Amino acid sequence: MDWNRIEGNWKQAKGKIKEQWGKLTDDDLDQIAGKRDQLEGKIQERYGIEKDRIRRDIDDWTGRQTW
Template sequence: MDWNRVEGNWKQLKGKVKEQWGKLTDDDLDVIAGKRDQLEGKIQERYGIAKDQVRSDVDAWYGRQQWH
């Protein structure tokens, strides 16, 4: 999985991330800046989900994105 796509397109993907994880704030998204570990940490913090579940959820979200 090439997470660099997410980092490189973060400005465009922030909306899709917020659709999936609406409890993340704009400030959270600015801090995350496309970094996967930051994204997973904020999701854990906001939703109280276990680390393994968050990783699985992020993998599933990434797999649903339409990469051109």
């Protein structure tokens, strides 16, 4: 799935993102507001994962989305 589509459907995406990355809060997701780079940074902050792995994880996650 194209990131522009996720950004455009951010309200729907927030729930699916919380399912995948449960340590992210509603406030985090509101602050991210669909910006992929901010999502990467917040996941890195909450989980302590390296940036390259986060990018791969997000790419894998977006590839599995069907809406």
